[in-house]
Amino acid sequence: MTDGAWAVALGSYPHTARLIAGEVASPALPLAFERVAPISKAFAPMVREARFDASEMAIATFLMARAWDKPLVLLPAVVARRFQEGSMLCRADGPVRRPEDLAGRRIGVRAYSQTTGMWLRGVLAEAHGVRSQDCRWVTFEDAHVPEYRDPPWAERAAKGADMLAMLKAGELDAAIFGNDVPADPALRTVWPDVPAAGRAFQARHGFEPVNHLVVVRREHAERSPARVAELLRLLREAGVPALTRADLAPALGLAARWCADQGLLPGPMAPEQAWAGLPEGIG
Template sequence: MTLRLTAAIGRYPHTAALLDGAIASDAVALDFADLPVPNRAFAPMVREQRYDVSEMAIATFLIAKAHGKPLVLLPVTLAARFQEAALLCRVNGPVKGPRDLVGRRVGVRSYSQTTAMWLRGSLSGLQGVASDSVRWITFEGAHVLECQDPPWTERAPKGAELLAMAKSGEVDAAIFGNDLPDDPALTTVFPDPAAAGRDFLSRFGFVPVNHLVCVTRDVATKYAEAVAAIVRMFGEAVAGSDLPVGRAALTPAIELAVANCVEQGLLPRPLSRDEVWDGLPAGID
């Protein structure tokens, strides 16, 4: 009998065959939730385990794991990208490059946002701009309710809007997600984002990972064979892409993400490899 599980996964070119049923398994069938964007699944997954299987931002997962949420990471990547193009400032503003952010106000939807985590890591590690040398203006809290923003953050006024604040100068720069504004009044903080991405790749050897996949601990414990089948299905879906699959392939990204989260006040302490992969059924590498 085929096990049916609920799943919340975004539609990308590499997940279309999975979502449309072209990639399937006799062991498990996934009933996909209808979500406008995949990040709508993150909060209900970490807070109440609403789905059996869910796409999950790497920063959110690490924070959730540190706070004991019953989630188990699967070694499959659904989204990865260089982040530098997401950091914008006014064309005629005071910020002309990354180092100008010291002492400045930078807006971001949430301090715990994965794009922001990777950018702050690059600013700190490659540009000498420590996370606590910037005043981060946020609009919402973390998906994990136990995670509190550090003291170098400030909540934007009620009703404020990130793009408007960036254009008016209320913030000196802003981090945007997938939907970058096409506005001639704004430009990238990194003068050459593509070159900055290549520098990151040459130094660390990977493209920053945004979204992975997780299951509830209950599913991982009770249905190990089904979890193995899910990993095979996702692996087939992303085959041919540059997205890393497997624990070894993901180790560099996860270890740097953990270090970034600790430096940025998102984790109380580093998580070991065993802690990150805790609960993953034996035989899944």
């Protein structure tokens, strides 16, 4: 929808609830919210078809989309961020006792391109000496960007395989569960002290890892910059942190570097490339 209401795919969080409920609204930009759950299911349609006028999107997906010149423009609107270490589990009675033990092991992840996996692989390499190619990554889905192909150190699980069942059966040594971490006494986190691991990341880099931001179709940034600015204003009025491009430069720079290191991008990407197409004066 170009001239009327914008179709928007956005997850439900405390800082988006008022916007989705219509309590924060603007006659200059009517919004029609699409129900997509989990919100990650909106990413591939947005990348491949530009199905929505604006959408939440994982940072790794966006950087890959930018590398393959998808017609999307990033807004400085972070709707989800967290320290990642609590998302990776292993068996409580298994051979993995600490992150360093993952070298040579089989690790399950929904997709090799998953943003949580990207951050965790970066931490493993930086803080624990375990590079991406030192492990065997067992995946269950393709990347949202269709041109991308997984690296040689990744393999696809059998059709219909269940990651949790594989972990509990010993077919995987660890697995990354993203938001949906199972509460199972037979499992524990790979990092023995998850809060300490988060504090260590913060001390090294000065920020909490970014998971999801907001993107708009490129045609809107080119033809309707005032509406793009109004969307950002509405997000901020609803409670999304009022961050700037400069605020996000450290996170985007590190994410781009780690994506390239892990084989998610065809080459290096400078942080400023992430903002290509965003009109001046916005963010």
